[in-house]
Amino acid sequence: MNTLVLVEHDNNSVNDATLAVVTAAGQIGEVTALVAGNDCASVAEEAGKIAGVSKVLKADDAAYGDFLAENVAPLVAGLMDGYDAFLAPATTSGKNIAPRVAAHLDVMQISDILSVEGDKTFTRPIYAGNAIATVQSSDPKLVITVRGTAFEKAATEGGSAAIEDASGPGDAGLSSFVSREVADGGDRPELASANVIVSGGRALKDSETFEQIINPLADKLGAAIGASRAAVDAGYVPNDYQVGQTGKIVAPEVYIAIGISGAIQHLAGMKDSKVIIAINKDEDAPIFQVADIGLVADLYNAVPELTNAL
Amino acid sequence: MKILVPVKRVIDYNVKPRVKADGSGVDLANVKMSMNPFDEIAVEEAIRIKEAGKAEEIVAVSIGPAKAQETLRTALAMGADRAILVETDEEVEPLAVAKILKAIADEEQPGLVLLGKQSISDDSNQTGQMLAALMGRPQGTFANTIEIDGDSVSVKREIDGGLETVKLTIPAIVTTDLRLNEPRYASLPNIMKAKKKPLDTKTPGDFGVDIAPRLTTTHVAEPPVRQAGEKVEDVAALVEKIKALGIA
Numbered sequence: 001m002n003t004l005v006l007v008e009h010d011n012n013s014v015n016d017a018t019l020a021v022v023t024a025a026g027q028i029g030e031v032t033a034l035v036a037g038n039d040c041a042s043v044a045e046e047a048g049k050i051a052g053v054s055k056v057l058k059a060d061d062a063a064y065g066d067f068l069a070e071n072v073a074p075l076v077a078g079l080m081d082g083y084d085a086f087l088a089p090a091t092t093s094g095k096n097i098a099p100r101v102a103a104h105l106d107v108m109q110i111s112d113i114l115s116v117e118g119d120k121t122f123t124r125p126i127y128a129g130n131a132i133a134t135v136q137s138s139d140p141k142l143v144i145t146v147r148g149t150a151f152e153k154a155a156t157e158g159g160s161a162a163i164e165d166a167s168g169p170g171d172a173g174l175s176s177f178v179s180r181e182v183a184d185g186g187d188r189p190e191l192a193s194a195n196v197i198v199s200g201g202r203a204l205k206d207s208e209t210f211e212q213i214i215n216p217l218a219d220k221l222g223a224a225i226g227a228s229r230a231a232v233d234a235g236y237v238p239n240d241y242q243v244g245q246t247g248k249i250v251a252p253e254v255y256i257a258i259g260i261s262g263a264i265q266h267l268a269g270m271k272d273s274k275v276i277i278a279i280n281k282d283e284d285a286p287i288f289q290v291a292d293i294g295l296v297a298d299l300y301n302a303v304p305e306l307t308n309a310l
Numbered sequence: 311m312k313i314l315v316p317v318k319r320v321i322d323y324n325v326k327p328r329v330k331a332d333g334s335g336v337d338l339a340n341v342k343m344s345m346n347p348f349d350e351i352a353v354e355e356a357i358r359i360k361e362a363g364k365a366e367e368i369v370a371v372s373i374g375p376a377k378a379q380e381t382l383r384t385a386l387a388m389g390a391d392r393a394i395l396v397e398t399d400e401e402v403e404p405l406a407v408a409k410i411l412k413a414i415a416d417e418e419q420p421g422l423v424l425l426g427k428q429s430i431s432d433d434s435n436q437t438g439q440m441l442a443a444l445m446g447r448p449q450g451t452f453a454n455t456i457e458i459d460g461d462s463v464s465v466k467r468e469i470d471g472g473l474e475t476v477k478l479t480i481p482a483i484v485t486t487d488l489r490l491n492e493p494r495y496a497s498l499p500n501i502m503k504a505k506k507k508p509l510d511t512k513t514p515g516d517f518g519v520d521i522a523p524r525l526t527t528t529h530v531a532e533p534p535v536r537q538a539g540e541k542v543e544d545v546a547a548l549v550e551k552i553k554a555l556g557i558a
Contacts, residue, residue: 068476069439070448092469096451099404099436103443108405108524111434125533126432127327131336134529174448175478178464182472192470196557221558239454239489240471246488248470254557264326271536275555277548283541292539295548302545309549310558 001029001119004057004079006072006088006097009035009043011065016193017089019050019153024146025087026052026154027116033057033161034079036072036168038065044163051158057166066177067093073100075168080105085142091192098145107139114150128245129268148192149251149272191241194224196254199243199270202230203259203280203299210236213299214258217307226250226270228260244269259299262287279303311365311421311458311480313356315390316411317349317372319381320431333529336431345381348426350388351486354493355456356424357389364458365422367391371414373407375399379509386504387496393509398521402514406521408440413517415445420481422463427452427485438485448478452487 003025008015018033025031033047036059044058057079063071076086076097086101088094090112102109113122120137122144191197198218204210210231218225226243227236243250245268255273260266262278262285270276271290278291281298288294295302321327322342330337345353356368370385372378373396382393396410415423428435442449450456450465454473457464458480466475468487478484496504514521542548552558 069451070442073443092452092467095435096439096449099439100443100449102436103405103408103440106405108403109434109436110525111436121528126530127321127336128430128433129533130327131329132531132533133527134531136526136528137524138526139524172448173479174446175450175476178475178477180469180472180474190471239468254552254555276536276539277552279548288541289538290536293548293551294539294541295545296541297545302548305545306548306552309545310552 001084002082003029003031003085003087004076004083005031005033006076006086006094007033007035007043007047008089008091008093009037009040011037011040012042014043014046014050016153017091017148019156020148020151021087021089021146022050022052022154023151024113024116025085028085028119030054032083034059034076034166036064036067036075038062046156048161048163049157049159051155053159053161056161056163058163059166059168061167061170063171067097068175068177069097069100070172070174071170072097073104074172076101077104078168079166080141083141085144087144087146090145090147094145098143102143105141105143107141107143108137109143109145110135110137111145112147113144114147128264130264147249149249188218189222189224191224191226191243191248191250194252196221196223196256197226197243197250197252198223198256198258199226199228199260200231200236200258201228201260202234204231204236207236213303217256217303220307220310223256228263228266257287257291258303260287261285262290312367312369312418313359313365314415314418314420314423315349315352315356315368315370315385316423316425316437317353317370317381317385318346318426318429319343319372319374319378320346320429323347323430329530329532333531335527335530343377345384346426346429348428348486350493351488351490352424352426353385353388353390354491355486358491359422359456359458360389369394369418369420371396371411373398373402373410382509383504384496386507386509387501388494389500392507395509395511396514397511398514400521401523402521403523403525404434404436405440405524406514406519407437408444409519410514410517411437411441412444413519422480423483425485427487438483442483445481445483448482450476450478450482450484453484454487454489456484456490
């Protein structure tokens, strides 16, 4: 089988989410990486070095620079004659583009796969991860989005794929990009790819307290900062901090939950973390049922003490 | 302008789904069902657009069993003007749903199709994007803010790491995210009034759409259960543990 992988990038470098997709695609067949962007030669070069990528298609056109689904989906659909499967990361960008490709090809997409079980058989979460379905496709071509935390990341070095130019219909004239507001986290790692995450919940009271308690510990550990939906809804932190069913799905090496009770909604987003540490003053909080290491304590004393001791 | 709002009847979001013992699916017998929360946000947004004088009519559509009428009545009680039920007892995949919605949009000619970004049952997150492709129209997915301005609509979208704004020419398809609005509760008088609002019943066959599934679910399992670990006595013990993990 030949697979085409959508490389996620910012026109400068490859986004980490792509690496897990390359691994998933490699379990299905040969991997060609598609870099659709504007002035994206450096991305294509980087994609060619990813271990497991045998060819890179570069579609360099202003119409693809902002990754508008209306423009990118027809490009992908047009390239699919030579491929059996199209795979994209289950990021907001991948989720935006892939179903549009599937409709162009008249196939049913398989969303957010967790594993490859056979040529056309995959597992995927349903009901917010409360059940895992094994699904088999009968379509002639596959369109798949891949949950990044479910597959190892392919190595960023070791490949030497040739780069070929590709082109598509260009600007569909339906939509235009206006602006992007990306939260500036400074030196802090991105939530989706961080090794360590310190997450705060509703118990943090307000945004100042959240910052005073959570940030120093995260700084000490070089960790990304996350939050429960309750903390986001209460306005302590912006929405993109949210870990959970309706926010980001993360699986870091270490996840530290502070003042988070552990609603199903939140657990759905972090229960695949390697080590979970919970600090909560309620010893019956459900978070302790999934935590590897728990400390029953008042976070206002325990967290500063912990930060100082590390 | 007319707004088309597709809504889905799903397991209530407060109910914890149980996997059937034989692995054939999730047990929905005697389980409370409600409107998909993201679709509720779509209905609310449509009503707000109409209240702002930018739309004249809201048509709610549901594809599902006869009981999906209840979901449509909820949309009517919130403020939709009329409803269409495309009745089937089969499970209809997003691609077939999108094809039926396309046929309805061809008849109704809405300026905007507003729907949830995903259902909380199968979590596919596909229908809006597929409908946009089939209609050859632009899509604003995961909407945080929607602003209609003449023959275009600006959609601020929730993206990884922040927000992005795109401008779409109308007709357009917009899918809703959580922060778009907080849906209203239907008042008792409005619930009574909703019973008299028109509700048409059709079948997938009326639109010539083949709803035969492309995917087969061969097995449904509980997710792996994580075991609770140990509790430590104090911060000093926790410090030791964290140091042992090699992250500090």
